[in-house]
Amino acid sequence: MDRFVRALIKWQAGGRPEPARTLPVAQVRARYAAQAAHARGGAARDAGIETKDHVLDAVDGEFGVRTYLPPTDRGRLVTYLHGGGWVVGDVDTHDPVCRRVAGVLGAVVVSVGYRRAPEHPHPGPLRDGIAASEWADRAFPGRHHVIAGDSAGGALAVGTAMHHRDHGGIRFAAQLLVYPPADPYLRSPSVRRYGTGYLSEVDDLRWYYDQYVPDPARRADREIDLLGADHRGLPPTVVGTAEFDPLHDEGVELAVRLAAHGVEVHHVPAPGLVHGYLLMADIVPAAAVATKKVLTAVEQMLAPMPMAQ
Template structure:
């Protein structure tokens, strides 16, 4: 499918601005730029209404991190623990506020958005441990609900790591797992990485830089960031969203195939004509809003088909 015309306009606008590559900038500048971009793509749209929003701090043995909780207007007895994207380095509960509000409204779920500590100050496994602690806190704070673990981009990688931990060592049972444009191969060896690695709002060399900040020496096949090398047997039913013009497109397709081979029920939701990060474009790109709702419709279908003991 041709590149979405609104996305093409964004790419052309970025080309005129000629921003410096992420990998050449100080981390704080990268974070500021990402946050500014998230603000611009809201386009002045009114936030999705929710019943209540609250922030709190969660203490862990080596420090603390924040969570933001959204209570839905119409509560359908569900719970989503959400991990934001941003290469484990940028992004926070503010950049993904609109995403979490939309999830709460569409699914009728309490959403716990995790403000995990970020690399490079806090490399692996700190963000993963924060995510595990947040999911377990959410399950205890909102018991008896269908619990979904979800994330986009780097947050999707964290979501898988959390689900793997809970499968093997934890106490939380997830009804579903939602992974939107997940990074699955730290080597970035796919055809989509070569084809869409430049000129589509995200640069493959910047992706490599993000990986290096999170895990300075990736151990392919043994590290949680190598999702294609993980054993996914016994994982919850999973929705995987991919974007057509995304360096990580093939990662999501390969991960869906790997999970299916391990016996996981997988629903792949493609986003034709779109790029990496489309969840943050839903307020200004109609096709991104449609793709977001297709992902959530797939989650809705899973939750109405799968019975999970509480």
């Protein structure tokens, strides 16, 4: 394991944090936000990237998005869905991630502040992701559009791509999924191997699923059980996994199943790292390297495409 990650695990364990499943949701969200702020390590914001917050109307309410305009615009657009178990995380916790995406890819990034569980269980966050991707496509037309997300946001990204495929919607140029949850039943060997002591606790993962999909029968839905879904016709996909992650094996299996369904897939492993490494890129050098690798893989998929008009 990377020595910086080992130190981070030791630092967090020293605080004897209570499991997420034992705390009020508001407290879990506040703790996650504080941990994300710590992981930024006081890093300065990227010069030249302009941001603006917007409020979008939904059928049953409203939600926010944040746009990032890169200093060098290469005619690309990324709709980004943040991680956090569908319960925690927001556009602020993932602000550094979206800045990196915008800067490296030369893309306008639309970061989606989808409404979260348990107040808005499945399919609420997915509907917000779909609506945000449609808004992004209208607001920034004529671009090579990438659907992307990390952790829970990765699963939402797949669900969004499947919706557009099935309804004649957006034809995404690529899909970026970083350590996505793909098996709501948590059956893979890596769950048993890395389910305790590696920052992401398996019992907390089960709790996140309980908040997002409280009806066990709905866990067979294709947007939840991604390993059982039909992936034919989905866009070229980059799948990033972390070595010491309970979700490692299901991420690998998702990549295999995408390829079996005829999808172009580039699997990018992250040796020595844990779940959530995108948020550690400012304080863990290996996480910065892994983040660059997954974005480079997306760049390689997009590079042959002519500049969008």
